[in-house]
Amino acid sequence: MKVAIVHDWLNQIGGAEDVLETLVEMFPQATVFTTIYWRDGMPPRYQTWDIRTTWLDRAPFIYRHHQPYLPLYPLAVQSMDLRGYDLILSNKSGFCHGVRTGPAQLHVDYCLTPTRYVWDYQSYAAREGLGRLANLVLRPLIRWLQRWDRRAADGVDHFVAISREVQTRIARYYQRDSVVIYPPVDTDRYRPSDDPPGDYFLVVSRLIPYKRIDLAVRACNDLGLPLVIVGEGRDRAALEAIAGPTVRFRGRLPDDEVSELLAHCRAFIFPGHEDFGIAPVNAQAAGRPVVAYAAGGALDTVVDGQTGLLFHEQTPESLANALRRLDSTDFDPAVIRRHAERFSVHRFKRELRAFVEEKWREFTGV
Numbered sequence: 001m002k003v004a005i006v007h008d009w010l011n012q013i014g015g016a017e018d019v020l021e022t023l024v025e026m027f028p029q030a031t032v033f034t035t036i037y038w039r040d041g042m043p044p045r046y047q048t049w050d051i052r053t054t055w056l057d058r059a060p061f062i063y064r065h066h067q068p069y070l071p072l073y074p075l076a077v078q079s080m081d082l083r084g085y086d087l088i089l090s091n092k093s094g095f096c097h098g099v100r101t102g103p104a105q106l107h108v109d110y111c112l113t114p115t116r117y118v119w120d121y122q123s124y125a126a127r128e129g130l131g132r133l134a135n136l137v138l139r140p141l142i143r144w145l146q147r148w149d150r151r152a153a154d155g156v157d158h159f160v161a162i163s164r165e166v167q168t169r170i171a172r173y174y175q176r177d178s179v180v181i182y183p184p185v186d187t188d189r190y191r192p193s194d195d196p197p198g199d200y201f202l203v204v205s206r207l208i209p210y211k212r213i214d215l216a217v218r219a220c221n222d223l224g225l226p227l228v229i230v231g232e233g234r235d236r237a238a239l240e241a242i243a244g245p246t247v248r249f250r251g252r253l254p255d256d257e258v259s260e261l262l263a264h265c266r267a268f269i270f271p272g273h274e275d276f277g278i279a280p281v282n283a284q285a286a287g288r289p290v291v292a293y294a295a296g297g298a299l300d301t302v303v304d305g306q307t308g309l310l311f312h313e314q315t316p317e318s319l320a321n322a323l324r325r326l327d328s329t330d331f332d333p334a335v336i337r338r339h340a341e342r343f344s345v346h347r348f349k350r351e352l353r354a355f356v357e358e359k360w361r362e363f364t365g366v
Contacts, residue, residue: 001086001360003030008073008094010046011038011063015183015278016112020091022184023110024049026349031085033099035076038063054079070117071141074098074148087360090156098152106363108356109156110181113166113275114173118145123210150174158359160352162276163297181355182300184348185281187340189255192287192333193263200226201291201323202265204258204279205272207233212293215271217243218316223323228265230258262286267308267326270298271319277301284308284340287333291322301343305329307336 005027007020024030031050036057039047056062056076062069073095080099082088088105090097093112101107121142150173153159159178161167170178201220205211213229220227221244229239230250240249253261262268268283268290276297280290284301290308292298302308309329311322341347 002084003027003087003089004082004085005030005032006077006080006082006088006090006092006096006099007032007034008092008096009036009066010034010042010051011036011066013042015276016091016093018186018278019110019112019183022345022348023089023091026353027089030089033080033082034096035073036062036066052080071145074145074152087356089356095149095152097156098148099155101155106360107155107157108160108359109158110160110162110352111166111170111178112162112183114169115145115149118142118149119169119173157363158355160355163300165296165299166275179355180300181348181351182343183276183278184345185278185285185340185343187281187285187344190259190262190282190285190340192337195264197266197288198264200228200265202228202230202261202268202283202288203270204230204262204268204282205233207231207235207239209235210272211235212271212273212314213239214242215293215314215316215319216269217247219320219323220244220246222316222320225323227269228261230261259286262288267291267323269319269323270302271314272296273314274298280308281340281343284336287337289326289329289331289336291319291326293319303339307331307339 005023033052035054037051037053041063054076056072059069077095077098078100082099088101088107090109092109094115097109153174153176159170159176161170161178161180162183164180167178167180170176203213203216205213207213217239224246227247230253232252262283263286265288268288270280270290270292273295274297280292280301283290284307290302292302292310293314294310294312304310309322309325311318
């Protein structure tokens with residue numbers, strides 16, 4: 001079959017792009033359709049792919065500032081010409097599930113999440129600090145986007161969710177069933193160390209508001225615990241302003257240094273509410289326990305008392321209590337590592353390929 005992979009936008013690297021790269025590995029002859037493609041800002045290996053963009057790719061300054069153009073993305077997605085393709089695989093966190101398809105095409109959507117700022121606008125507006133005037137202007141647009149997004153979901157033949165949290169949202173917002181296939185995590189990159197762990201706790205994250213790194217900073221301040229924070233983002237200055245003497249900011253680091261920090265940390269802290277969350281799986285692949293907020297993807301990836309500890313209120317006090325409990329909890333690095341292997345790239349490829357082949361047989365009757 002002739003395969004098209006549809007991706008929302010290609011101007012930044014994140015978990016969605018990890019999934020995209022794995023899909024291209026699975027279907028190396030596929031054409032990649034996307035709204036915009038920042039050729040110089042994305043990995044050079046992408047230049048070997050057959051990438052096709054839309055008219056939106058010519059918009060001024062869109063590669064670095066794509067948010068102001070969000071109302072145009074549904075129109076750009078619907079302008080994609082997918083005629084001649086048998087299988088459409090959309091890798092969605094925005095609007096790309098809304099591509100136009102015909103009755104002879106099978107459309108499988110790998111749903112990273114129903115569009116967050118459309119369906120959870122209140123939280124998004126609060127997080128971004130949008131004022132009253134901006135809210136008044138945006139509310140009618142958000143209502144229109146919700147109607148469009150809901151209708152677009154009707155054009156998908158089968159939904160695949162990245163976690164039980166996203167599966168629930170697909171049912172709530174789209175009134176559609178889905179199966180859960182966890183996203184690919186490069187667990188082979190990380191290995192447990194034979195050395196005893198260090199005394200520091202670790203965060204590896206973009207430093208932006210919804211990641212709630214402030215909880216880790218405040219909890220470690222209160223307990224006087226060493227905390228190492230790897231990553232950059234617009235919250236760094238605010239986090240440094242509240243950090244005590246035991247908190248160190250390392251910025252962006254090479255992968256090998258991150259691997260070393262993961263393998264030797266006392267525990268990895270994951271205080272945000274994520275759709276899935278790859279970083280906690282990386283930590284577990286390195287044999288280290290994770291202290292995570294009990295919501296979203298962490299409920300799929302962290303086994304309380306076995307591969308880490310869950311805290312149930314998104315407050316510094318609740319996180320601090322979980323950190324105290326670490327002293328009385330024994331963790332086996334080998335058990336933690338085996339659990340992480342449930343989320344490997346190989347497992348993802350096997351499960352998704354089997355799902356697609358099953359649905360293709362049903363679709364064609366062959």
